[in-house]
Amino acid sequence: MGGVKGLRTDSVEGRPTEDAVLVERSRNGDQDAYGELVTRYQAIAARTAYVITGTAADAEDVAQDAFVKAYYALDRFRSGAPFRPWLLRIVANEAINRRKAAGRRPTVGLSVVEDRASGDTALSPEASALAHERREVVLDALRKMREEDRLVIAYRYFFDLSEVEMADALGVARGTVKSRLSRAIARLRAAMEGDQLHDA
Amino acid sequence: MTRERMSEQELDATLADLGERLAYPRPTRLADAVTARLREPRAGRWWDALRSPRYAFAPVFATLAVFALVIVLAMPGARAAASDFLHAWGIDIFRVPQVATPAVSPSPRSGLGALTTLADARVRAGFPVRVPNDPRLGTPDEVYRDGSDASGARQRISLVYGQRAGIPISHEPGVSVLVVEFRGAVDENLTGGKGVGPDTKIESLSVNGGRGMWLEGAPHLFFYRDASGNIQTETLRLAGNTLIWEQDGVTFRLEAQVSREDALRIAGSFR
Numbered sequence: 001m002g003g004v005k006g007l008r009t010d011s012v013e014g015r016p017t018e019d020a021v022l023v024e025r026s027r028n029g030d031q032d033a034y035g036e037l038v039t040r041y042q043a044i045a046a047r048t049a050y051v052i053t054g055t056a057a058d059a060e061d062v063a064q065d066a067f068v069k070a071y072y073a074l075d076r077f078r079s080g081a082p083f084r085p086w087l088l089r090i091v092a093n094e095a096i097n098r099r100k101a102a103g104r105r106p107t108v109g110l111s112v113v114e115d116r117a118s119g120d121t122a123l124s125p126e127a128s129a130l131a132h133e134r135r136e137v138v139l140d141a142l143r144k145m146r147e148e149d150r151l152v153i154a155y156r157y158f159f160d161l162s163e164v165e166m167a168d169a170l171g172v173a174r175g176t177v178k179s180r181l182s183r184a185i186a187r188l189r190a191a192m193e194g195d196q197l198h199d200a
Numbered sequence: 201m202t203r204e205r206m207s208e209q210e211l212d213a214t215l216a217d218l219g220e221r222l223a224y225p226r227p228t229r230l231a232d233a234v235t236a237r238l239r240e241p242r243a244g245r246w247w248d249a250l251r252s253p254r255y256a257f258a259p260v261f262a263t264l265a266v267f268a269l270v271i272v273l274a275m276p277g278a279r280a281a282a283s284d285f286l287h288a289w290g291i292d293i294f295r296v297p298q299v300a301t302p303a304v305s306p307s308p309r310s311g312l313g314a315l316t317t318l319a320d321a322r323v324r325a326g327f328p329v330r331v332p333n334d335p336r337l338g339t340p341d342e343v344y345r346d347g348s349d350a351s352g353a354r355q356r357i358s359l360v361y362g363q364r365a366g367i368p369i370s371h372e373p374g375v376s377v378l379v380v381e382f383r384g385a386v387d388e389n390l391t392g393g394k395g396v397g398p399d400t401k402i403e404s405l406s407v408n409g410g411r412g413m414w415l416e417g418a419p420h421l422f423f424y425r426d427a428s429g430n431i432q433t434e435t436l437r438l439a440g441n442t443l444i445w446e447q448d449g450v451t452f453r454l455e456a457q458v459s460r461e462d463a464l465r466i467a468g469s470f471r
Contacts, residue, residue: 031235031238031239032235034234034235034238035231035232035234035235036231038230038231038234038235039230039231042227042228042230042231043224043226043227045230046224046225046226046227046230047222047224047225049225050222050223050224050225051222056223056224056225057225059224059225060225060227060230063225063227063230064227064230064233064234064237067230067234068234068237068238071234071238110222110223111222111223112218112221112222112223113221113222113223131214131217134206134210134214135214135217135218135221138211138214138215138218139218142218153215154219157212157215157216157218157219158215158216158218158219158220158222159219185211188211189205189211192206193205
Protein backbone atom coordinates (compact mmCIF):
# COMPACT_ATOMS: atom_id res chain seq x y z
CA MET A 1 0.00 0.00 0.00
CA GLY A 2 2.83 2.34 -0.70
CA GLY A 3 0.65 4.96 -2.31
CA VAL A 4 -1.88 5.20 0.46
CA LYS A 5 -1.22 8.06 2.78
CA GLY A 6 -0.34 7.13 6.33
CA LEU A 7 -3.51 6.46 8.24
CA ARG A 8 -4.20 8.38 11.37
CA THR A 9 -4.89 6.17 14.31
CA ASP A 10 -5.83 8.80 16.84
CA SER A 11 -9.36 9.92 17.24
CA VAL A 12 -10.50 13.49 16.97
CA GLU A 13 -9.19 15.37 19.94
CA GLY A 14 -11.56 16.53 22.59
CA ARG A 15 -14.58 14.92 21.08
CA PRO A 16 -14.82 11.53 22.76
CA THR A 17 -15.31 12.81 26.29
CA GLU A 18 -17.84 15.34 25.26
CA ASP A 19 -19.67 12.87 23.08
CA ALA A 20 -19.73 10.40 25.93
CA VAL A 21 -21.48 12.95 28.13
CA LEU A 22 -24.05 13.68 25.45
CA VAL A 23 -24.57 9.99 24.83
CA GLU A 24 -25.10 9.36 28.51
CA ARG A 25 -27.60 12.18 28.74
CA SER A 26 -29.36 10.94 25.62
CA ARG A 27 -29.62 7.50 27.14
CA ASN A 28 -31.42 9.02 30.05
CA GLY A 29 -33.98 10.46 27.71
CA ASP A 30 -32.46 13.91 27.20
CA GLN A 31 -33.48 14.56 23.62
CA ASP A 32 -31.80 17.94 23.53
CA ALA A 33 -28.50 16.25 24.23
CA TYR A 34 -29.21 13.87 21.40
CA GLY A 35 -30.11 16.79 19.17
CA GLU A 36 -26.65 18.13 19.82
CA LEU A 37 -25.10 14.88 18.71
CA VAL A 38 -27.24 15.01 15.59
CA THR A 39 -26.09 18.53 14.82
CA ARG A 40 -22.53 17.52 15.40
CA TYR A 41 -22.61 14.55 13.03
CA GLN A 42 -25.35 15.35 10.57
CA ALA A 43 -22.90 16.37 7.88
CA ILE A 44 -20.77 13.26 7.91
CA ALA A 45 -23.83 11.06 8.33
CA ALA A 46 -25.49 12.57 5.27
CA ARG A 47 -22.25 12.40 3.30
CA THR A 48 -21.73 8.78 4.17
CA ALA A 49 -25.28 7.99 3.14
CA TYR A 50 -24.79 9.92 -0.08
CA VAL A 51 -21.72 7.92 -1.02
CA ILE A 52 -23.85 4.79 -0.83
CA THR A 53 -27.20 5.94 -2.19
CA GLY A 54 -25.92 8.43 -4.73
CA THR A 55 -28.86 10.77 -4.34
CA ALA A 56 -28.96 13.66 -1.95
CA ALA A 57 -32.65 13.26 -1.08
CA ASP A 58 -32.25 9.59 -0.20
CA ALA A 59 -29.13 10.38 1.76
CA GLU A 60 -30.92 12.91 3.94
CA ASP A 61 -33.74 10.46 4.59
CA VAL A 62 -31.25 7.77 5.43
CA ALA A 63 -29.36 10.04 7.79
CA GLN A 64 -32.55 10.99 9.58
CA ASP A 65 -33.70 7.38 9.89
CA ALA A 66 -30.27 6.35 11.07
CA PHE A 67 -30.22 8.98 13.79
CA VAL A 68 -33.62 7.84 15.02
CA LYS A 69 -32.52 4.21 15.00
CA ALA A 70 -29.28 5.04 16.71
CA TYR A 71 -31.19 6.78 19.47
CA TYR A 72 -33.20 3.70 20.19
CA ALA A 73 -30.06 1.58 19.99
CA LEU A 74 -28.14 3.69 22.49
CA ASP A 75 -28.55 1.07 25.16
CA ARG A 76 -26.47 -1.25 23.05
CA PHE A 77 -23.77 1.37 22.64
CA ARG A 78 -20.69 0.49 24.64
CA SER A 79 -19.98 3.18 27.18
CA GLY A 80 -16.79 5.05 26.47
CA ALA A 81 -16.59 3.91 22.85
CA PRO A 82 -16.36 6.65 20.24
CA PHE A 83 -19.77 7.66 19.00
CA ARG A 84 -18.97 8.72 15.46
CA PRO A 85 -17.88 5.36 13.98
CA TRP A 86 -20.72 3.61 15.79
CA LEU A 87 -23.16 6.05 14.24
CA LEU A 88 -21.59 5.72 10.80
CA ARG A 89 -22.04 1.99 10.95
CA ILE A 90 -25.75 2.45 11.48
CA VAL A 91 -25.89 5.05 8.71
CA ALA A 92 -24.08 2.77 6.28
CA ASN A 93 -26.31 -0.19 7.10
CA GLU A 94 -29.37 1.95 6.67
CA ALA A 95 -28.12 3.31 3.36
CA ILE A 96 -27.24 -0.10 1.98
CA ASN A 97 -30.61 -1.45 3.05
CA ARG A 98 -32.28 1.48 1.35
CA ARG A 99 -30.40 0.76 -1.86
CA LYS A 100 -31.42 -2.89 -1.73
CA ALA A 101 -35.03 -2.11 -0.97
CA ALA A 102 -35.14 0.30 -3.89
CA GLY A 103 -34.05 -2.47 -6.23
CA ARG A 104 -30.42 -1.67 -6.52
CA ARG A 105 -29.38 -0.41 -9.89
CA PRO A 106 -25.89 -1.28 -11.05
CA THR A 107 -24.68 2.28 -10.83
CA VAL A 108 -25.46 5.17 -8.54
CA GLY A 109 -25.90 8.78 -9.51
CA LEU A 110 -23.06 10.29 -7.54
CA SER A 111 -22.24 13.68 -8.94
CA VAL A 112 -19.83 16.49 -8.33
CA VAL A 113 -20.17 20.19 -8.01
CA GLU A 114 -17.82 21.41 -10.70
CA ASP A 115 -18.24 25.13 -10.41
CA ARG A 116 -16.14 25.49 -7.34
CA ALA A 117 -14.45 28.85 -7.34
CA SER A 118 -11.38 27.98 -5.36
CA GLY A 119 -8.96 25.13 -5.82
CA ASP A 120 -8.35 25.14 -9.53
CA THR A 121 -7.31 28.74 -9.74
CA ALA A 122 -3.65 27.90 -9.30
CA LEU A 123 -3.78 25.39 -12.13
CA SER A 124 -3.14 26.10 -15.75
CA PRO A 125 -6.08 25.50 -18.07
CA GLU A 126 -4.41 22.30 -19.26
CA ALA A 127 -3.76 20.99 -15.75
CA SER A 128 -7.26 21.97 -14.76
CA ALA A 129 -8.73 20.07 -17.68
CA LEU A 130 -6.61 17.04 -16.86
CA ALA A 131 -7.69 17.10 -13.22
CA HIS A 132 -11.28 17.38 -14.36
CA GLU A 133 -10.87 14.42 -16.66
CA ARG A 134 -9.29 12.33 -13.94
CA ARG A 135 -12.13 13.14 -11.59
CA GLU A 136 -14.61 12.04 -14.20
CA VAL A 137 -12.80 8.76 -14.75
CA VAL A 138 -12.55 8.01 -11.04
CA LEU A 139 -16.11 9.09 -10.34
CA ASP A 140 -17.40 6.92 -13.12
CA ALA A 141 -15.57 3.95 -11.68
CA LEU A 142 -16.84 4.70 -8.18
CA ARG A 143 -20.41 4.74 -9.42
CA LYS A 144 -20.05 1.17 -10.58
CA MET A 145 -18.43 -0.21 -7.47
CA ARG A 146 -19.98 -2.17 -4.68
CA GLU A 147 -21.25 0.00 -1.85
CA GLU A 148 -18.88 -1.59 0.61
CA ASP A 149 -15.83 -0.73 -1.48
CA ARG A 150 -17.05 2.77 -2.13
CA LEU A 151 -17.56 3.18 1.57
CA VAL A 152 -14.02 2.13 2.47
CA ILE A 153 -12.61 4.57 -0.04
CA ALA A 154 -14.87 7.36 1.14
CA TYR A 155 -13.98 6.85 4.78
CA ARG A 156 -10.31 7.05 3.96
CA TYR A 157 -10.09 9.62 1.19
CA PHE A 158 -13.22 11.71 1.51
CA PHE A 159 -13.75 11.86 5.25
CA ASP A 160 -10.23 11.22 6.44
CA LEU A 161 -11.22 8.72 9.11
CA SER A 162 -8.46 7.20 11.18
CA GLU A 163 -7.69 3.54 10.79
CA VAL A 164 -9.22 2.80 14.17
CA GLU A 165 -12.37 4.69 13.31
CA MET A 166 -12.60 2.94 9.98
CA ALA A 167 -12.40 -0.44 11.68
CA ASP A 168 -15.19 0.52 14.05
CA ALA A 169 -17.30 2.08 11.32
CA LEU A 170 -16.88 -0.92 9.04
CA GLY A 171 -17.26 -3.42 11.85
CA VAL A 172 -14.03 -5.19 11.01
CA ALA A 173 -10.84 -5.95 12.90
CA ARG A 174 -8.30 -3.17 12.88
CA GLY A 175 -5.73 -5.31 11.17
CA THR A 176 -7.95 -5.80 8.15
CA VAL A 177 -8.62 -2.15 7.36
CA LYS A 178 -5.53 -1.73 5.23
CA SER A 179 -6.17 -4.85 3.21
CA ARG A 180 -9.80 -3.85 2.70
CA LEU A 181 -8.70 -0.48 1.50
CA SER A 182 -6.09 -1.87 -0.86
CA ARG A 183 -8.59 -4.32 -2.32
CA ALA A 184 -11.08 -1.51 -2.79
CA ILE A 185 -8.44 0.58 -4.54
CA ALA A 186 -7.54 -2.38 -6.74
CA ARG A 187 -11.18 -2.74 -7.72
CA LEU A 188 -11.42 0.97 -8.33
CA ARG A 189 -8.49 0.75 -10.73
CA ALA A 190 -10.04 -2.25 -12.37
CA ALA A 191 -13.28 -0.36 -12.84
CA MET A 192 -11.34 2.57 -14.26
CA GLU A 193 -9.56 0.40 -16.75
CA GLY A 194 -12.49 -1.75 -17.71
CA ASP A 195 -14.73 -4.12 -15.91
CA GLN A 196 -12.73 -7.29 -16.24
CA LEU A 197 -11.47 -7.34 -12.69
CA HIS A 198 -14.54 -5.83 -11.13
CA ASP A 199 -15.55 -8.89 -9.16
CA ALA A 200 -12.08 -10.22 -8.53
CA MET B 201 -9.89 10.66 -23.99
CA THR B 202 -6.61 9.09 -23.08
CA ARG B 203 -6.79 6.54 -20.34
CA GLU B 204 -3.22 6.27 -19.25
CA ARG B 205 -2.81 4.61 -15.90
CA MET B 206 -2.71 7.12 -13.08
CA SER B 207 0.11 6.90 -10.62
CA GLU B 208 -0.79 6.14 -7.04
CA GLN B 209 -0.11 9.73 -6.12
CA GLU B 210 -2.36 10.94 -8.90
CA LEU B 211 -5.12 8.59 -7.87
CA ASP B 212 -4.80 9.64 -4.24
CA ALA B 213 -4.92 13.29 -5.17
CA THR B 214 -7.86 12.76 -7.50
CA LEU B 215 -9.80 10.89 -4.84
CA ALA B 216 -9.11 13.58 -2.26
CA ASP B 217 -10.15 16.20 -4.79
CA LEU B 218 -13.29 14.29 -5.67
CA GLY B 219 -14.18 13.89 -2.02
CA GLU B 220 -14.33 17.64 -1.67
CA ARG B 221 -16.46 18.15 -4.73
CA LEU B 222 -19.17 15.54 -4.39
CA ALA B 223 -22.65 17.00 -4.44
CA TYR B 224 -23.34 16.03 -0.85
CA PRO B 225 -26.61 16.89 0.77
CA ARG B 226 -26.26 19.66 3.30
CA PRO B 227 -28.64 18.94 6.10
CA THR B 228 -28.94 21.84 8.47
CA ARG B 229 -31.94 21.21 10.67
CA LEU B 230 -31.68 17.47 10.99
CA ALA B 231 -31.69 17.65 14.77
CA ASP B 232 -35.15 19.22 14.75
CA ALA B 233 -36.50 16.54 12.46
CA VAL B 234 -34.92 13.77 14.49
CA THR B 235 -36.03 15.00 17.89
CA ALA B 236 -39.52 15.60 16.54
CA ARG B 237 -39.60 12.00 15.46
CA LEU B 238 -38.34 10.85 18.82
CA ARG B 239 -41.31 12.54 20.42
CA GLU B 240 -43.73 10.72 18.16
CA PRO B 241 -45.09 7.40 19.22
CA ARG B 242 -42.84 4.86 17.66
CA ALA B 243 -44.57 2.71 15.11
CA GLY B 244 -43.96 -0.96 15.31
CA ARG B 245 -40.98 -1.62 17.45
CA TRP B 246 -42.39 -0.46 20.72
CA TRP B 247 -40.31 -2.91 22.72
CA ASP B 248 -37.22 -0.87 22.00
CA ALA B 249 -38.74 2.01 23.86
CA LEU B 250 -39.25 -0.21 26.86
CA ARG B 251 -35.50 -0.39 27.19
CA SER B 252 -35.40 3.27 28.00
CA PRO B 253 -34.90 4.04 31.66
CA ARG B 254 -38.06 6.09 31.49
CA TYR B 255 -39.96 2.84 31.24
CA ALA B 256 -38.26 1.06 34.07
CA PHE B 257 -41.58 -0.12 35.41
CA ALA B 258 -42.97 -0.93 32.01
CA PRO B 259 -42.65 -4.70 32.40
CA VAL B 260 -44.94 -4.52 35.42
CA PHE B 261 -47.55 -2.58 33.54
CA ALA B 262 -47.11 -4.58 30.38
CA THR B 263 -47.81 -7.72 32.35
CA LEU B 264 -50.87 -6.17 33.94
CA ALA B 265 -52.02 -5.04 30.51
CA VAL B 266 -51.66 -8.52 29.09
CA PHE B 267 -53.61 -10.01 31.98
CA ALA B 268 -56.29 -7.43 31.56
CA LEU B 269 -56.56 -8.08 27.86
CA VAL B 270 -56.77 -11.83 28.30
CA ILE B 271 -59.54 -11.43 30.82
CA VAL B 272 -61.39 -9.00 28.64
CA LEU B 273 -61.27 -11.45 25.79
CA ALA B 274 -62.88 -13.99 28.08
CA MET B 275 -65.55 -11.54 29.14
CA PRO B 276 -66.80 -9.79 26.05
CA GLY B 277 -69.75 -8.45 28.00
CA ALA B 278 -67.54 -6.34 30.15
CA ARG B 279 -65.89 -4.84 27.18
CA ALA B 280 -69.14 -4.09 25.47
CA ALA B 281 -70.55 -2.54 28.59
CA ALA B 282 -68.18 0.30 28.87
CA SER B 283 -65.67 0.59 26.16
CA ASP B 284 -67.69 1.56 23.16
CA PHE B 285 -68.42 5.14 24.01
CA LEU B 286 -64.98 5.68 25.44
CA HIS B 287 -62.94 4.08 22.75
CA ALA B 288 -63.91 6.82 20.39
CA TRP B 289 -62.00 9.33 22.41
CA GLY B 290 -59.10 7.25 23.33
CA ILE B 291 -59.86 5.43 26.52
CA ASP B 292 -60.26 1.71 26.69
CA ILE B 293 -61.84 0.10 29.69
CA PHE B 294 -60.85 -3.34 30.76
CA ARG B 295 -62.77 -5.02 33.52
CA VAL B 296 -60.74 -7.47 35.48
CA PRO B 297 -62.06 -9.86 38.13
CA GLN B 298 -59.63 -8.74 40.74
CA VAL B 299 -57.21 -5.91 41.06
CA ALA B 300 -54.30 -6.91 43.18
CA THR B 301 -52.67 -4.32 45.34
CA PRO B 302 -49.96 -3.17 43.03
CA ALA B 303 -46.50 -4.21 43.97
CA VAL B 304 -45.29 -0.90 42.68
CA SER B 305 -47.18 1.87 44.33
CA PRO B 306 -45.61 5.18 43.52
CA SER B 307 -46.78 8.24 45.30
CA PRO B 308 -49.39 10.11 43.28
CA ARG B 309 -46.83 12.73 42.58
CA SER B 310 -44.28 10.45 41.05
CA GLY B 311 -44.38 10.45 37.31
CA LEU B 312 -46.60 13.47 37.11
CA GLY B 313 -43.77 15.39 35.57
CA ALA B 314 -42.01 18.49 36.71
CA LEU B 315 -43.32 20.66 39.48
CA THR B 316 -44.37 23.98 38.04
CA THR B 317 -46.79 26.80 38.60
CA LEU B 318 -50.29 27.17 37.31
CA ALA B 319 -49.25 30.18 35.27
CA ASP B 320 -46.43 28.28 33.65
CA ALA B 321 -48.67 25.29 32.97
CA ARG B 322 -51.20 27.54 31.27
CA VAL B 323 -48.54 28.97 29.02
CA ARG B 324 -46.87 25.75 28.07
CA ALA B 325 -49.62 23.16 28.05
CA GLY B 326 -50.63 23.84 24.46
CA PHE B 327 -54.29 23.58 25.43
CA PRO B 328 -56.49 25.66 27.70
CA VAL B 329 -55.86 24.41 31.22
CA ARG B 330 -58.99 24.46 33.31
CA VAL B 331 -59.08 24.61 37.06
CA PRO B 332 -62.01 23.76 39.33
CA ASN B 333 -63.57 26.83 40.83
CA ASP B 334 -64.92 25.06 43.85
CA PRO B 335 -64.61 26.76 47.24
CA ARG B 336 -63.83 23.46 48.91
CA LEU B 337 -60.79 22.98 46.72
CA GLY B 338 -59.44 26.49 46.36
CA THR B 339 -56.23 26.61 44.40
CA PRO B 340 -54.15 23.52 43.78
CA ASP B 341 -51.24 22.96 46.15
CA GLU B 342 -49.03 21.57 43.45
CA VAL B 343 -49.07 21.76 39.67
CA TYR B 344 -47.12 19.38 37.50
CA ARG B 345 -46.39 19.45 33.83
CA ASP B 346 -45.23 16.43 31.91
CA GLY B 347 -44.27 16.38 28.26
CA SER B 348 -42.13 18.11 25.75
CA ASP B 349 -42.28 21.79 25.02
CA ALA B 350 -42.24 21.92 21.28
CA SER B 351 -45.14 19.82 20.09
CA GLY B 352 -47.59 20.31 22.90
CA ALA B 353 -49.37 17.24 21.69
CA ARG B 354 -48.44 15.11 24.64
CA GLN B 355 -48.52 17.64 27.39
CA ARG B 356 -50.15 16.55 30.58
CA ILE B 357 -51.00 18.87 33.43
CA SER B 358 -51.74 17.56 36.89
CA LEU B 359 -53.21 19.48 39.78
CA VAL B 360 -52.69 18.09 43.25
CA TYR B 361 -54.89 19.14 46.14
CA GLY B 362 -53.81 18.32 49.66
CA GLN B 363 -56.08 18.06 52.65
CA ARG B 364 -59.47 19.73 52.04
CA ALA B 365 -62.35 20.08 54.42
CA GLY B 366 -65.28 17.92 53.39
CA ILE B 367 -63.25 15.71 51.11
CA PRO B 368 -61.79 12.55 52.56
CA ILE B 369 -58.12 12.09 52.19
CA SER B 370 -57.20 9.38 49.72
CA HIS B 371 -55.17 6.40 50.71
CA GLU B 372 -52.25 8.43 49.52
CA PRO B 373 -51.24 10.50 52.50
CA GLY B 374 -51.90 14.18 52.16
CA VAL B 375 -53.75 14.10 48.86
CA SER B 376 -57.47 14.47 48.56
CA VAL B 377 -58.01 15.40 44.94
CA LEU B 378 -56.03 14.85 41.80
CA VAL B 379 -56.88 16.43 38.47
CA VAL B 380 -55.12 15.35 35.29
CA GLU B 381 -55.62 17.08 31.98
CA PHE B 382 -54.26 16.23 28.60
CA ARG B 383 -55.19 16.83 25.04
CA GLY B 384 -56.94 13.60 24.28
CA ALA B 385 -58.92 14.22 21.17
CA VAL B 386 -56.15 15.91 19.27
CA ASP B 387 -53.79 13.03 19.65
CA GLU B 388 -56.07 10.41 18.20
CA ASN B 389 -53.45 7.75 18.52
CA LEU B 390 -53.45 8.00 22.23
CA THR B 391 -55.21 5.14 23.86
CA GLY B 392 -55.57 4.70 27.53
CA GLY B 393 -56.43 1.72 29.56
CA LYS B 394 -58.03 1.42 32.90
CA GLY B 395 -58.31 -1.81 34.72
CA VAL B 396 -61.28 -2.03 36.98
CA GLY B 397 -62.26 -4.72 39.41
CA PRO B 398 -65.62 -6.49 39.52
CA ASP B 399 -66.84 -4.30 42.38
CA THR B 400 -66.21 -1.13 40.50
CA LYS B 401 -69.22 0.62 39.12
CA ILE B 402 -68.81 2.10 35.68
CA GLU B 403 -71.32 4.58 34.49
CA SER B 404 -71.39 6.63 31.36
CA LEU B 405 -72.72 10.11 31.73
CA SER B 406 -72.60 13.56 30.30
CA VAL B 407 -70.22 16.04 31.89
CA ASN B 408 -70.22 19.69 30.90
CA GLY B 409 -71.85 18.72 27.64
CA GLY B 410 -69.22 16.17 26.77
CA ARG B 411 -69.08 12.45 27.17
CA GLY B 412 -67.87 11.17 30.46
CA MET B 413 -67.50 8.19 32.68
CA TRP B 414 -67.81 7.67 36.38
CA LEU B 415 -65.86 4.93 38.11
CA GLU B 416 -66.77 4.14 41.66
CA GLY B 417 -66.07 1.42 44.15
CA ALA B 418 -63.09 -0.76 44.57
CA PRO B 419 -59.75 0.76 43.76
CA HIS B 420 -58.76 0.57 40.17
CA LEU B 421 -55.55 1.13 38.44
CA PHE B 422 -54.53 3.10 35.48
CA PHE B 423 -52.14 2.30 32.82
CA TYR B 424 -51.57 4.28 29.79
CA ARG B 425 -50.46 3.24 26.40
CA ASP B 426 -49.68 5.35 23.36
CA ALA B 427 -50.14 4.18 19.82
CA SER B 428 -46.79 2.49 19.64
CA GLY B 429 -47.44 0.52 22.76
CA ASN B 430 -45.23 2.50 25.05
CA ILE B 431 -46.64 2.07 28.48
CA GLN B 432 -46.40 5.07 30.68
CA THR B 433 -45.15 4.46 34.15
CA GLU B 434 -46.86 7.40 35.78
CA THR B 435 -50.08 5.54 35.91
CA LEU B 436 -51.08 4.58 39.38
CA ARG B 437 -52.93 7.43 40.99
CA LEU B 438 -55.16 7.90 43.94
CA ALA B 439 -57.16 4.86 42.98
CA GLY B 440 -60.25 6.48 44.34
CA ASN B 441 -63.50 7.35 42.64
CA THR B 442 -62.79 8.81 39.27
CA LEU B 443 -64.63 11.01 36.85
CA ILE B 444 -63.32 11.23 33.31
CA TRP B 445 -64.71 13.48 30.65
CA GLU B 446 -63.86 15.23 27.47
CA GLN B 447 -64.29 18.92 26.95
CA ASP B 448 -63.11 20.87 23.91
CA GLY B 449 -60.68 18.23 22.85
CA VAL B 450 -59.12 17.93 26.27
CA THR B 451 -59.56 14.92 28.48
CA PHE B 452 -60.02 15.62 32.18
CA ARG B 453 -59.68 13.19 34.99
CA LEU B 454 -60.81 13.97 38.50
CA GLU B 455 -59.88 11.57 41.22
CA ALA B 456 -61.30 12.02 44.67
CA GLN B 457 -63.16 10.03 47.31
CA VAL B 458 -66.36 11.93 46.74
CA SER B 459 -69.81 10.95 45.57
CA ARG B 460 -70.75 11.05 41.94
CA GLU B 461 -72.83 14.17 42.52
CA ASP B 462 -69.94 15.82 44.26
CA ALA B 463 -67.60 14.93 41.47
CA LEU B 464 -70.03 16.27 38.89
CA ARG B 465 -70.37 19.46 40.88
CA ILE B 466 -66.61 19.91 40.96
CA ALA B 467 -66.39 19.07 37.26
CA GLY B 468 -69.03 21.68 36.58
CA SER B 469 -66.89 24.29 38.26
CA PHE B 470 -63.93 23.87 35.92
CA ARG B 471 -63.02 27.19 34.38
